[in-house]
Amino acid sequence: MMARPNHDTQRMDDLLASVTSDLLGELPQNLNGNAIHVERILLEMVRPDPVQPRRVLPESIHLRFHQNQITPTQALRELVQIVQIAARHRGRPFNNLLELLPNADDERDDEPVATLTPEEVFLRDLVNLATTIRDDGQVNPLTVVDVSQGVTRLFRIETGERRYWATWLLRDFIPNYTGDGMIPCIVIPANHSSVFRQAKENTARSGLTAVALARQAALLLLTVHGYEIPTYAVENDFYRQALELDLRGKREYTDAVLSAMGGIKRSQFSIVKSLLRLSDEALEMADRHSIEEGKLRYVVGVPAEYHAELVRQIIDFNLSVKQVKELCEGDGSEQQVNDEDDVSPSAVKMAKVTQAIQSTTPQEFARALVRQEGDTSIARARLQAMKKLISETERYLGED
Amino acid sequence: MTRSFVFTNHKGGVGKSTSATNIALGMVQLLRRANATNPRVLIIDTDSQGHASLITTGRKNYGADDSLYTVLMADRTNAPQTLLNCITQSQWDPDLHILPASPMLEGAERELTGVAGAPYRLVDPVSKIANQYAAIIIDTRPSFSLLTEMGLLAATDAIVPVEPRYLETVGLTSVIEKINDIREGWRHPTLRVSGLIVTKMDSRIRGHNHLLAEVKAHPVLGKLLLGVIPANEAVSYAHSNHQSLFTYNPTASASKAYMQVVASLVRYLLKGGE
Ligand SMILES: Nc1ncnc2c1ncn2[C@@H]1O[C@H](COP(=O)(O)OP(=O)(O)O)[C@@H](O)[C@H]1O
Ligand SMILES: [Mg+2]
Numbered sequence: 011m012m013a014r015p016n017h018d019t020q021r022m023d024d025l026l027a028s029v030t031s032d033l034l035g036e037l038p039q040n041l042n043g044n045a046i047h048v049e050r051i052l053l054e055m056v057r058p059d060p061v062q063p064r065r066v067l068p069e070s071i072h073l074r075f076h077q078n079q080i081t082p083t084q085a086l087r088e089l090v091q092i093v094q095i096a097a098r099h100r101g102r103p104f105n106n107l108l109e110l111l112p113n114a115d116d117e118r119d120d121e122p123v124a125t126l127t128p129e130e131v132f133l134r135d136l137v138n139l140a141t142t143i144r145d146d147g148q149v150n151p152l153t154v155v156d157v158s159q160g161v162t163r164l165f166r167i168e169t170g171e172r173r174y175w176a177t178w179l180l181r182d183f184i185p186n187y188t189g190d191g192m193i194p195c196i197v198i199p200a201n202h203s204s205v206f207r208q209a210k211e212n213t214a215r216s217g218l219t220a221v222a223l224a225r226q227a228a229l230l231l232l233t234v235h236g237y238e239i240p241t242y243a244v245e246n247d248f249y250r251q252a253l254e255l256d257l258r259g260k261r262e263y264t265d266a267v268l269s270a271m272g273g274i275k276r277s278q279f280s281i282v283k284s285l286l287r288l289s290d291e292a293l294e295m296a297d298r299h300s301i302e303e304g305k306l307r308y309v310v311g312v313p314a315e316y317h318a319e320l321v322r323q324i325i326d327f328n329l330s331v332k333q334v335k336e337l338c339e340g341d342g343s344e345q346q347v348n349d350e351d352d353v354s355p356s357a358v359k360m361a362k363v364t365q366a367i368q369s370t371t372p373q374e375f376a377r378a379l380v381r382q383e384g385d386t387s388i389a390r391a392r393l394q395a396m397k398k399l400i401s402e403t404e405r406y407l408g409e410d
Numbered sequence: 411m412t413r414s415f416v417f418t419n420h421k422g423g424v425g426k427s428t429s430a431t432n433i434a435l436g437m438v439q440l441l442r443r444a445n446a447t448n449p450r451v452l453i454i455d456t457d458s459q460g461h462a463s464l465i466t467t468g469r470k471n472y473g474a475d476d477s478l479y480t481v482l483m484a485d486r487t488n489a490p491q492t493l494l495n496c497i498t499q500s501q502w503d504p505d506l507h508i509l510p511a512s513p514m515l516e517g518a519e520r521e522l523t524g525v526a527g528a529p530y531r532l533v534d535p536v537s538k539i540a541n542q543y544a545a546i547i548i549d550t551r552p553s554f555s556l557l558t559e560m561g562l563l564a565a566t567d568a569i570v571p572v573e574p575r576y577l578e579t580v581g582l583t584s585v586i587e588k589i590n591d592i593r594e595g596w597r598h599p600t601l602r603v604s605g606l607i608v609t610k611m612d613s614r615i616r617g618h619n620h621l622l623a624e625v626k627a628h629p630v631l632g633k634l635l636l637g638v639i640p641a642n643e644a645v646s647y648a649h650s651n652h653q654s655l656f657t658y659n660p661t662a663s664a665s666k667a668y669m670q671v672v673a674s675l676v677r678y679l680l681k682g683g684e
Contacts, residue, residue: 021660021661022439022656022657022660024660025656025660025661025665025666025669026439026440026443026669028666028669029440029669029670029672029673030440030443030444030673033440033444033673033676033677033680049541050541051541052490052494052538052539054490054491054494055494055539055542158542160499160504161497161498161499161507163494163539163542181487190538191487191490191538192538199447
C-alpha cells in the first residue's frame, strides 16, 4: 500500500510513551530545566546586544556592524584605522598593536592619556585586555542570553562586550594566539533575561556615561509602557520615543525602574531621560567623551542646532558646569538677529507662538511645559530664558 | 561532552542511512518528551550520494556553498563559521538539523587526499559547535575512504548496522575484527564501538534466527547488540516518500524496534556516555 503521508501524532505519542516511562525514572536532572549554566561557545555564535545602552564601538562602526554590513574582524580593522590616523596626526604611528601598550616603548610611556582620543584609549584598553587573556589563558565568562532560533545558534551578550572584542582582537590581530576561538559564557535562558536585569548589571558596574544612562532610562520606560524592544541596531529616535512617556500611571514599576537605574530619585530620572533631546551628533560626542549629566542638562535647554557646537566646546575647552550653565542660559538672543534678511525657522516658530496666547491658560501652559520637559526645574529654566528673550526682543521692535 | 555516533560498515545497503536518520529523529522526539533543554540533533552526511540529505530535506543538489563540501574547502579559521552557515533544518523536525552531503565531495576527496591535516577537516570545526547539540549522527559511505575517515575521526562512538545475510557470509569473528580495524586502522583509539544493530531481520528465515541466537550468546557481540530491526516494507515505503519511518507508520514493527534502539541511546546520552 502506497499510503499517503501519515501524520498520526497520537500513535507516535503512544510509541514514544512506550519507551519513556522507564527512561524518565532514570533521567538525571542535568539535562532538563532552564538552569543558568557555563559553556564554552564559539565566538561566531556570540553577538553584542545592538540596543545595549553602553556603547563599546564608535557609533559609525557600531551601526554598520549591527546591520551586518561588516564582520567583527572588519569592525576591528576599521577601529584600528581610526586610531592609526589619530596616532599619525600626533606623529606617533604604530606598526603593531602591541606598541599601543603603555610600557611597550619608553617614549610612548610618558604620553598622558589626556592627549589620546577616546578611540585610542579604547583600543589600548582592548589590546591590554587581549594580552591578559592570551597570557593568563582565561577570560571571565561573559553573560549571554540564548536567543537561538532554529538552525541559527545565537547568544546575545548581556555583559562583557569588551571581553568579546578583546578576544576577536586577540584571535585576528595579535600574534601568537593559540586559543581555539571559543569563549566561556554564562548562558541565561531567553525567558530569564530582561531589560531590567541588564540595567542592573550595567549600573552595578562603573563607567556608564550620562548618555548611556539616558538610553537605559528610555529602554526601561519603553518596556514598562509595553513597547517591543527590537533586536537590531536602532537610531536615537527609537530611544527618543521615551521623551513622551513618564513613570506616572506606572506606579507598580516605579520602584523597579528607579532601582535598576542605580536607585536614583524620580526627578533625577526625568533629567537623565531628557538628555535624549540632544541632537544625534551631540549625543554621539557626549557619549564618546563621557560628558557628565550636570553639564549636558543645560545644553538640552538651547535649540537643537547648537547642541553639537556646545558639546564640542565643552570637550575642547574642558568647560566647568558653571561655565556651561552661563554659556547656555546667557546668550542665545544676540546671535539670532545678526542676519537681518534671513530669519531662522526657530524665530518664525517663536513668532507664531505669540499668536497662540489666547488659546491657553497659564495653568495649562505650565502643565504642558512640565510634561514636555519632564521636570519642573527645567521647565522653570525654560520660562526664564523665554522671559529674557521676550524683554530683549522688545528693544529691537522699537528700533524698527 | 556531546557524543557523536558514526554509522559505519563498508558494505552498502545494510541500512546505515535508514538507521542514522530515523534514530536521529527518534532521539530528538524522545529528548523533547523527556523535557531536555536541548533536544537538538545534527546529522552529518558524508556520503556523496546524499541519501540521508535527500530523505530528510527533500533535496540532494547541495554544492559549493551549502554543504559539507563547503566546510571541507574553507580555510581553517573560517571553517566553524562556514559550518554554521551550511547547517540546515530538516523537513522532519525543526530540531533535527543536517549538514548535507554534495556530489562535489568526490572531487574534494581527490583534492584533499595526501594534504596534511586533511582527515581533521571535519572534526576540528564540528568540535566547536558540538555543545549546541544533544547528539551528532554521522552517516558514511559504504567504502573506506578519506571521507569515511573524517567521519570516524569526528565521532566518539561507532555503531555498526549489519544484515543477517552479511553475518552469515563473513562470520561473527570477522565482524569483531572489522570493528577493531576501525579503531586501529584509523588511528582513533578513543573511538568506542558502542553498538551493533541487526537490520532487515526476517524471522521466517531459519538461518536468520539461528544467527541471531549466536550473536546474543556471543560474549562480545551479545553485549554490543543494540537492537534487531525486522525487514519491513514500511521502511522502504517511508524511504521512497522521503519520510521518517516514525511519521510514515509509527506502529510498524520496524518503528517499534528502532524506538527501542533510540531509547537505549538516549539513556546512554543521559548517563553521560557510560
Ligand atoms: N528494516 C528494513 N526493512 C526493509 N527495507 C530496509 C530496511 N532497512 C533498510 N531497508 C532498505 O534497504 C535499502 C538500503 O538501505 P540504506 O539505509 O540506504 O543502506 P546503506 O545506507 O547502508 O547503504 C533502502 O532502500 C532501504 O529502504
Ligand atoms: Mg547510505
